[in-house]
Amino acid sequence: QGADSKREQFRRYLERSGVLDTLTKVLVALYEEPEKPNSALDFLKHHLGASTPENPEIEALRLEVAEMKEKYEAVLEENKNLKIKVRHTYKQSLHKAPQ
Template structure:
């Protein structure tokens, strides 16, 4: 016999009223209806809902581009750090040789 956790019914009802009072239920419903009525369904339904509800920010493609740019910038930083260290060593040898 397995037991499953079920929140207190009054807490669940209280949370439902909170969401309704805040307009969350209506906003989500409008977003889902708009998605349902889309002639061509988007590839990313969650992104569609987020944008429909006024969410701003980069879309998935932009996020991937930014991740790739960040990775390239980190690699360049590491390369320049290594080059800087090598140049410091050369300078140290040059200065100590005089």
């Protein structure tokens, strides 16, 4: 009877937190889909992900990643240009060196 009590508590928890309602809605949407997707699991993941509001921290991290990518590309470009400059300076110094 202890296991039944735990199951019932868990079911109530899922119900209170809206999990059962959300899962039911997504499963009904899949059931009513005229052309069933190749992957039911991908369908569920997509629809469950879409139903949750975006975490502001995640959006801030996405922006930070985009900024870091831009800075990284700029540093790569600067590095390339500096290597060219060093090669050019080195070649010039070879031509000017006393023999």
